[in-house]
Amino acid sequence: MLTLSGTACAQAPEAMMVRISEIEITAGQLDQYKAILAEEAEASVRLEPGVIAIFPMYEKESDTTFRILEIYADRRAYESHLTTAHFQKYKSTTSPMVKSLKLVDMQAIDAKTMGRMFTKMKVSAE
Numbered sequence: 001m002l003t004l005s006g007t008a009c010a011q012a013p014e015a016m017m018v019r020i021s022e023i024e025i026t027a028g029q030l031d032q033y034k035a036i037l038a039e040e041a042e043a044s045v046r047l048e049p050g051v052i053a054i055f056p057m058y059e060k061e062s063d064t065t066f067r068i069l070e071i072y073a074d075r076r077a078y079e080s081h082l083t084t085a086h087f088q089k090y091k092s093t094t095s096p097m098v099k100s101l102k103l104v105d106m107q108a109i110d111a112k113t114m115g116r117m118f119t120k121m122k123v124s125a126e
Contacts, residue, residue, distance in 0.1 A: 016052065016111060017078050021068040022102040029097040030063060037066070040090035048084065050077020053118075064099075071114070 025033045041054040055069040072078040081087055108114065 015074045016108065016114075017070075017072040017075050018106040018108055019070045019072075019078075020104045020106060021066075021070060022100075022104065023066040023068070024099040024101075025064045025066065025094075026097050026099055027064050033094055033097050034058075036090055036094055037068075040086050041068075043086035044081060044084070047086070048077070048081055050074065051081055 037056050041056050044051045044054050050073040052071040052073060053069065054071075057067055057069075059065040059067075070078075072081065
């Protein structure tokens with residue numbers, strides 16, 4: 001699932017906050033976790049102007065191992081995201097499913113290219 005916001009080019013690239021969440025889920029709860037994660041990612045991008053992208057994915061060789069690429073306009077947008085009802089619902093309902101969680105803050109090498117990447121994608125509005 002790919003979710004993108006139309007605000008990617010509106011922010012200064014150097015102010016953006018980029019993070020990769022590394023998550024391992026209990027095997028018996030995969031379908032439920034994927035559904036909750038998809039709902040949260042969609043709501044975050046649709047409802048929050050400061051959420052540029054939430055891109056959840058899982059490893060082909062290990063379907064219980066997830067990575068989520070998160071891009072926020074800035075740290076304030078990230079901190080605001082943490083207080084939203086949809087994120088709080090995601091966190092409270094998935095916590096028992098999570099075996100491990102690691103948050104890795106990243107620094108873009110060429111943040112200016114991000115805007116071009118997103119505009120090249122042909123994502124239809126639903």
